[in-house]
Amino acid sequence: MFSILAQIAAGELLDGLKAIGAGLAVLGYGLAAIGPGLGIGMVVGNAISAMARQPESAGMVRTTMFLGIAFIEALALIGFVAFMLMLP
Amino acid sequence: MNFLALEFPPVSHLFDWPTIWLDDTLLAVNKTVLIYIAATIVTMLIFTLAGRPRESLVPAGIQHVAESGVTFIEKSVVMQIIGPDGKKFMPLLTSLFFFVLFSNITEVIPFIQFPANGRMAIPATLALMVWLIYNVVGVKKQGMFGYLKNSLFPPGVPWPLYTIVAPIELVSTFVVRPFSLAVRLWANMVAGHLLLVTFAILSAALWEIYYAPAVLPFAMLILMTGFEILVSFLQAFIFTILTAVYIGGSMHPEH
Numbered sequence: 629m630f631s632i633l634a635q636i637a638a639g640e641l642l643d644g645l646k647a648i649g650a651g652l653a654v655l656g657y658g659l660a661a662i663g664p665g666l667g668i669g670m671v672v673g674n675a676i677s678a679m680a681r682q683p684e685s686a687g688m689v690r691t692t693m694f695l696g697i698a699f700i701e702a703l704a705l706i707g708f709v710a711f712m713l714m715l716p
Numbered sequence: 717m718n719f720l721a722l723e724f725p726p727v728s729h730l731f732d733w734p735t736i737w738l739d740d741t742l743l744a745v746n747k748t749v750l751i752y753i754a755a756t757i758v759t760m761l762i763f764t765l766a767g768r769p770r771e772s773l774v775p776a777g778i779q780h781v782a783e784s785g786v787t788f789i790e791k792s793v794v795m796q797i798i799g800p801d802g803k804k805f806m807p808l809l810t811s812l813f814f815f816v817l818f819s820n821i822t823e824v825i826p827f828i829q830f831p832a833n834g835r836m837a838i839p840a841t842l843a844l845m846v847w848l849i850y851n852v853v854g855v856k857k858q859g860m861f862g863y864l865k866n867s868l869f870p871p872g873v874p875w876p877l878y879t880i881v882a883p884i885e886l887v888s889t890f891v892v893r894p895f896s897l898a899v900r901l902w903a904n905m906v907a908g909h910l911l912l913v914t915f916a917i918l919s920a921a922l923w924e925i926y927y928a929p930a931v932l933p934f935a936m937l938i939l940m941t942g943f944e945i946l947v948s949f950l951q952a953f954i955f956t957i958l959t960a961v962y963i964g965g966s967m968h969p970e971h
Contacts, residue, residue, distance in 0.1 A: 687791075687792060687796070688796060690792075691792055691793075691796045691797070691957065694950070694953065694954055694957060695954075695957060695958070695961065697954075698900060698954040698957075698958060699896075701900065701904075702896045702899065702900050705899060705900055705903035705904065705907070706899065706903075708903055708906075708907055709899060709903050712727065712906070715727070
């Protein structure tokens, strides 16, 4: 019986822990995506209402919107990079 | 990794390419390097062909592509962000846009299907180049002392807060800017490539079992290919626009 336990501890336990680690990494990426998702939603929503109110300023608003998206998106991407690095 | 009983290749298989020429030297050539060389040649070729003298005044063919690209950069990047005195950065920004675009777009070109910017080398080099340029421009325009003062001590902040603001601005201007510029481009391309590979493998594996369910991931693959074309354009545009923002910030400090 102890030999069986030792076998499990040697091989399968490590695999199981690795799977749990991968699951946690995915969970962490999901958490890292929440905030930027909300932020990009706010930026784009407000940009659309600004463009609807003043269609003549659409070009300027669009450029600024992409800038805002780029700055926010960096956070989500850093979460993605950490996720990729942490995968076993 | 193993999901749905199909073998997903390890990530290194998707991004590491064997060297095919000049092994074990600094100049080793692999698929990524070939894509970069091709992107450089295509960029130079477009503008050389477009700039050659011709009889008719109406632009046609490749000249039209180059002229609309230049107009796009001038209208939506330089004039919006830097202003009329940013015109001298037009060559830099235009070639940056086209080079980044051509090395991104290989992600969806059949039989190449690898975004060269999915490797960190060129994004990091470009970000370092941009870092050098905006610092040199700032020192030239405002002087060493003025540039440091304007970037570390933004006006309009009550003076006790400068003990907190100055270190934050130091890190954000000189460390985070180039880092985030490189990571943004690179991680977008890595994520897009992984997405396309995932759906391609999924549809191939389902096709092996039975043909009908493979339609779903294949439709998703086509949708994602369209999305990745958009992302390639957008990332090239964002890289250019952020370069313009940083240069513009060094040229016109906030008063």
